[in-house]
Amino acid sequence: MSYKDKKVLPIGSVSELTGLSLRKIRYYEERGLILPERSGGGTRKFSFTDVEKLMDIANQIEDGMQTFEIKKIYKKEKQKDKDKIRDEMIRGQLNAAFKMTK
Amino acid sequence: MSYKDKKVLPIGSVSELTGLSLRKIRYYEERGLILPERSGGGTRKFSFTDVEKLMDIANQIEDGMQTFEIKKIYKKEKQKDKDKIRDEMIRGQLNAAFKMTK
């Protein structure tokens, strides 16, 4: 895991980086669009990947998209990623089996 | 400037990432080994580059090196970087001048 995925940024830094209000950021989390981690005391910790995602979200909101739609899209993308990995694994298996027949 | 140089991490995250105590991190700043930025309210904001530097510093301290020596080394490296840039600029200038003679 690279720096980009480390959950280490406080919400204040995220707000500055994205230009979004604290309220908006918390709301997008509430709607399940982002999933920051929590410190022992309960403060949110974000990654730079979250920051990028938030900027995407902000654009989609500006375009009139609703949070549940945005979430649906993310779910689909996640599913695609999973499918991709599955396909690669299957290909790997087939490839290995094919080699054994030689 | 990439993500690595953004001054956005609170000291707590830096402490977790490096394994160093808050006290140590603040002390290394006091000795001029790192230069975090400050928020409006005065809280320190570090970059991932600072985190990497702190891990180097920790190793050098472990090796018995003193903070002022570490600082001296960093100063030298900085000077080297500057020299490098200067050389490149001079070469660029000469190159441009040379082309004009053709």
Next chain:
DNA sequence: CGTGTAAGGAATTCTGACACG
């Protein structure tokens, strides 16, 4: 010199709610 710790205060963040629409 480098680091731990207790102390008091200030900045940051948290949640739940009311408001508007």
Next chain:
DNA sequence: CGTGTAAGGAATTCTGACACG
């Protein structure tokens, strides 16, 4: 639905100091 705001409290961070060595 998405967002602002005031409210009270908790977590985080800050500084200066004393301690040890």
